[in-house]
Amino acid sequence: MAEISCDNAVGANGSRPARVGCVVPWFPAQVLYSRSSYPALAAHVSQAQGSGLPGTGFANPLNRNVDTATTNLNRSRACGDAPSISGKSCDEYPLASTYQGLAFGGTRRTFAGCNINAPTNVTGPIGASACMITASENNAQGGVMAKFYYDYRVLGGDPFRVGIGA
Template structure:
């Protein structure tokens, strides 16, 4: 996320629950992702935001992300894609969904998070969702 934001992509995202937009964002970003064992395509801005490819721009990547033929680019429009460890990608998607459920205001408000803040929020959320007997 930090590299994607450093390339000019927005740090402020607005969540959508419109499945047509989510599917369009995800398909345009990751529909032609390479097949890499134990990895899956991660996109930023995330598919559940209004800032994905559904509103325009092009796909870009970062060095070492596993996307040949996809340029590294800069600017505020588009999406950055990277092949990441599948279990981490799935876990982060679940955390994003839970975080949005806990914070209903994110559905209509704008949310700005740095990569450090996002990791910290994910950790706090995970700790809050653990059963009491697992805290000790």
């Protein structure tokens, strides 16, 4: 493996400037979701990871997918039939922007209180979880991920981890 990878890739959302930078490609950076700032998001991700879904550590990271069609398919398969609940929106884990989403296999799962029509008490590393969470938290997650992808130079195919912080 290459010890260092350098590039001048365009930023995560296309509006951030290209910049030269280097990373250690085999070391998956970690994005942290704060329990105090995003309690519903952190709770869902924690439950999903607790059921065996990947992204928690070095041995089972998520991998960024930059293909719009499969990202949309991941989102649609996880949340396409989500109910309309005022102030809530459907969150999927693993994130739609990964190769671990439902476009790449597995079945949907959920948890009690998530308001999603899917099996509960499902475990294992394949599949995705869906849960209705506070819409403002779900919307903020997009910004958190765009900043993370840009700041940590997580490019297409690159591994990364998701953690829960205070």
